[in-house]
Amino acid sequence: MRGANAWAPLCLLLAAATQLSRQQSPERPVFTCGGILTGESGFIGSEGFPGVYPPNSKCTWKITVPEGKVVVLNFRFIDLESDNLCRYDFVDVYNGHANGQRIGRFCGTFRPGALVSSGNKMMVQMISDANTAGNGFMAMFSAAEPNERGDQYCGGRLDRPSGSFKTPNWPDRDYPAGVTCVWHIVAPKNQLIELKFEKFDVERDNYCRYDYVAVFNGGEVNDARRIGKYCGDIAPIYVFNSFMRNELLIQFLSDLSLTADGFIGHYKFRPKKLPTTTEQPVTTTFPVTTGLKPTVALCQQKCRRTGTLEGNYCSSDFVLAGTVITTITRDGSLHATVSIINIYKEGNLAIQQAGKNMSARLTVVCKQCPLLRRGLNYIIMGQVGEDGRGKIMPNSFIMMFKTKNQKLLDALKNKQC
Incomplete structure (x- = not known):
């Protein structure tokens, strides 16, 4: 049954929206597909809310608040x-009205925490397909x-040479449930970003399905x-953005149940040309590139x-245990699809999830x-x-x-590599 316990607050929500809009109209607000909204505050909603939204639709709302302020969006x-x-x-x-970065994508009945733009513009877009719908x-x-949002908000644009970011309430109390934070770190084009977590305590789960930090x-x-x-409670030692991009996005999400202490992280910019060290990169006769096609010589190798497992762990981009389900x-x-039993090192490996099943x-x-x-079932290490x-x-x-493995x-x- 969809949203059975969500119907009770609907009347209160609509009453609040009606009260806010009575200066303009005595009628209940009518939500249409998209629009241009300006001012200090207001409401947006799916077309026909609280009725079932239409199929095959794409609606875009462009929000602008006064210059010098940021947009805070709260899903009711x-x-x-x-x-x-x-x-x-x-x-x-999205941040901004055009070509801005996506702050988050939401569906189902999970209500995210406050979302904060880095400037005075935000865009919200809703898309529906031809099938199942809800109440929007x-x-x-x-x-x-921008600098007086209090502990209930988090996220924003970070473009100074160094800085910090932290979960709401840090370090006095646990972070709240139902929070979404997105920090957008932007370095000059000739620099890279180094990211470190000083303290780290986020609800534990083998697959980080509930509360997590994603980079x-x-x-x-x-x-x-x-x-x-x-x-x-084991912080990633560091994340170094060496992929020829000068931007990182850090997303923190907590669900509506257990919480924990949270974290504080630090970043700094570094030149792209790094100083040489005595530690040389591991070389291999089998380079891995996108679109690599096998050659006769390569595949005739023994x-x-x-x-050993231990010896190959650090030199591999990913390490997992899984079941081969398609070839x-x-x-x-x-080309194989592997259902993941457990993942020990993820790296940049793209993980798909359907229900409780995760695959690569x-x-x-x-x-x-x-x-x-x-x-x-195999233990698989690779690039x-x-x-x-x-x-x-x-x-x-x-x-x-x-x-036994x-x-x-x-x-x-x-293990620290």
């Missing part, structure tokens, strides 16, 4: 078709001073550009793994080297292409996954 109600990846019906929130959404926008390479929430997703041969390579797509560059068979797909080379470390893999998960 949301009920859209539920999907873990928000692929069908969803609401996108209603949100209130208001203007706030993205670039200026928008985009799973293909996700550098990492973190939770628990197929055998070398080294297809194309262009001399094997891998390409075995030489289709039979190493050999992956459908239905079997990641620019498209987020795992690349398995003839010398990648692959072995059958057994329960679990303890060693758990220990490696906390």
